[in-house]
Amino acid sequence: MSQARDLADLGGSADAGGITGRNLIINGAMTMAQRNTSVTGLGATDGYFTLDRFKVAFGAASAGRFTMSQSTVTDLAGFSNALKLDCTTIDTSIAAGELFVLQHILEGFNLQKLKASSTSTQAFTLSFYAKSNASRAIATEFEFTNGTNRQISKLHTIGTSWARYTMTVPAASSTQIDNDNSAELTMNFWLHAGSTYTSGTINDDALAPTTSANRAPGIGSLFASTDNTLEITGVQLEVGQTATPFEHEDFGTTLVKCQRYYQRWNATLNKDPFCMAFNNGSTVSDGIFSFPVSMRSKPSALEQSGTAGNYRIGGAAGSGNCDAVPTFSKATADTIEVRFSRGSGLTSGQSVRFMSASSTGANAFLGWSAEL
Numbered sequence: 001m002s003q004a005r006d007l008a009d010l011g012g013s014a015d016a017g018g019i020t021g022r023n024l025i026i027n028g029a030m031t032m033a034q035r036n037t038s039v040t041g042l043g044a045t046d047g048y049f050t051l052d053r054f055k056v057a058f059g060a061a062s063a064g065r066f067t068m069s070q071s072t073v074t075d076l077a078g079f080s081n082a083l084k085l086d087c088t089t090i091d092t093s094i095a096a097g098e099l100f101v102l103q104h105i106l107e108g109f110n111l112q113k114l115k116a117s118s119t120s121t122q123a124f125t126l127s128f129y130a131k132s133n134a135s136r137a138i139a140t141e142f143e144f145t146n147g148t149n150r151q152i153s154k155l156h157t158i159g160t161s162w163a164r165y166t167m168t169v170p171a172a173s174s175t176q177i178d179n180d181n182s183a184e185l186t187m188n189f190w191l192h193a194g195s196t197y198t199s200g201t202i203n204d205d206a207l208a209p210t211t212s213a214n215r216a217p218g219i220g221s222l223f224a225s226t227d228n229t230l231e232i233t234g235v236q237l238e239v240g241q242t243a244t245p246f247e248h249e250d251f252g253t254t255l256v257k258c259q260r261y262y263q264r265w266n267a268t269l270n271k272d273p274f275c276m277a278f279n280n281g282s283t284v285s286d287g288i289f290s291f292p293v294s295m296r297s298k299p300s301a302l303e304q305s306g307t308a309g310n311y312r313i314g315g316a317a318g319s320g321n322c323d324a325v326p327t328f329s330k331a332t333a334d335t336i337e338v339r340f341s342r343g344s345g346l347t348s349g350q351s352v353r354f355m356s357a358s359s360t361g362a363n364a365f366l367g368w369s370a371e372l
Contacts, residue, residue: 023247024111025104025187026053026257028128028235030070030081034264035367038069040088043100048371051083052258055371059099064091064192064223071231076129076162078248082233085191091223100192100222101141104235105372107296108146108184111177113239121175121207126167126187127243129234132158133227139190139202139216140167146184148176150207153190155218158230166243172207181296183372187237190216191230192223259293264303264367267356271312274354274366279346280339285313286329287338287354295333295370302328302338303367310364312357313340317347321357326366336368 032052039049043065046057050068064087071084085102116122126140136158143151154167177184190197193216200213222228234246265274277287304311304326311322322340329337340354356364 021247022238022244024106024113024237025235026261027051027254028233028246029079029248029254030083030233031251032254032258033070034258034262038067040067042066042068043089048262048369052262053104054083055103055105057099057101057103059196060095060097060194062091062095062098062100062192062223063089063093064100064221065089066222073231073233076233078246079129079233082129082231084229084231085222087222087224087226087228089223090226091192091221094192094194094221096194096196098192098194099190099197099216102189102191102232104187105183106185106187107372108178108180108182111184112179114185115177116171119176120173121169121171121177122239123171123241124169124237124239125241125243126169127164127234127236127246128232129162129164130156130158130230130232131160131162132231133160133229135159136222136228136230137218137220138230139188139219140165141188141190141215142169142207143186143188143210144175144177144184144207145186146176146178146182148174149210150175151210151215152204152207153202153215154204155202164234164243168241170206175207189232190219192221193219256293259291260296261371262367262369263291263293263295264365265289267364270356270358271314272356272364274356277313277340277352277354279315279348279350279352281348282344282346284339284341285346285352285354287340289336289338289366291334291336291368295368296372297370298331298333299336299368299370300328300331301369302326302336303365303369305363305365307363310356310358311340312355313342313346313352314355315346315350315352317345317350319355320345326354331368333370338366
């Protein structure tokens with residue numbers, strides 16, 4: 001790539017949204033893990049389990065299982081953390097419909113700088129750092145799915161030392177990006193797949209109508225051996241045909257971006273407060289939580305520790321542990337109402353506190369999701 005081309009792409013990035021904020025990937029340095037830093041036995045259910053904004057998804061049932069964790073990086077300048085996948089159970093009999101992908105799903109509001117017109121996109125480039133326990137073929141893929149259904153993939157051979165890998169998606173017509181909070185673009189790291197997704201010829205030239213067989217031909221399988229590991233960090237997506245240096249941002253900025261999609265309130269000690277509340281009768285209390293960041297959409301459920309004894313209601317009439325886990329009542333994108341309950345002893349209308357209630361408080365948390 002010529003210096004002139006590099007400078008033109010860098011200028012395009014600045015015009016699109018400024019040098020600061022050019023990376024469209026949230027948590028690309030893998031610094032934020034609100035849910036957990038490590039989860040074992042994954043492989044049966046789609047979801048967000050450890051590092052924020054990175055989801056795992058599966059097709060037909062696979063015997064393969066893995067641990068997903070936030071690893072510590074000591075051998076890559078500028079980075080302290082990575083997302084690590086470690087196979088714990090093999091799957092050597094791969095059914096046609098099986099797949100295992102690591103995903104980052106982007107909403108329309110954050111993708112407008114990719115637009116060239118209402119029905120076309122500019123060229124954009126993915127870059128990331130990765131290493132594996134052994135040479136491993138994976139594929140990266142971008143798929144527009146909201147009414148467009150177009151995709152492009154690229155094979156990469158990951159080595160045993162940290163290296164940077166790139167993928168450029170050419171400008172394209174007939175590609176729509178809506179200016180709203182819906183899922184408009186999915187980035188996939190293909191790590192395991194059956195013939196449904198590997199039996200064709202990989203589409204690595206340009207965005208084209210999605211053909212399943214052309215999405216991941218040539219990849220290996222993370223589930224081939226319990227020795228297999230893969231670490232990824234420094235994920236960046238930007239306008240233009242050149243991968244510029246990774247854009248590091250401060251921890252607080254990354255946290256705010258992640259809280260648009262997931263927020264978790266943790267207790268660290270016994271009787272740590274969650275919020276003020278009021279008794280809505282003799283057995284239940286309702287508390288209002290104000291989110292520090294407006295969420296992408298209003299949450300519809302509550303995540304918690306699953307043990308009633310981790311939660312407590314405290315008031316003028318005395319404190320006591322809950323007899324049931326907290327429950328979801330209602331929410332907006334900015335606030336949520338949560339209900340705590342005790343068998344008896346509450347005075348209707350009295351102000352109380354919602355607190356943690358365990359020897360350490362470590363098992364008490366409340367979480368809300370607005371993930372794509």
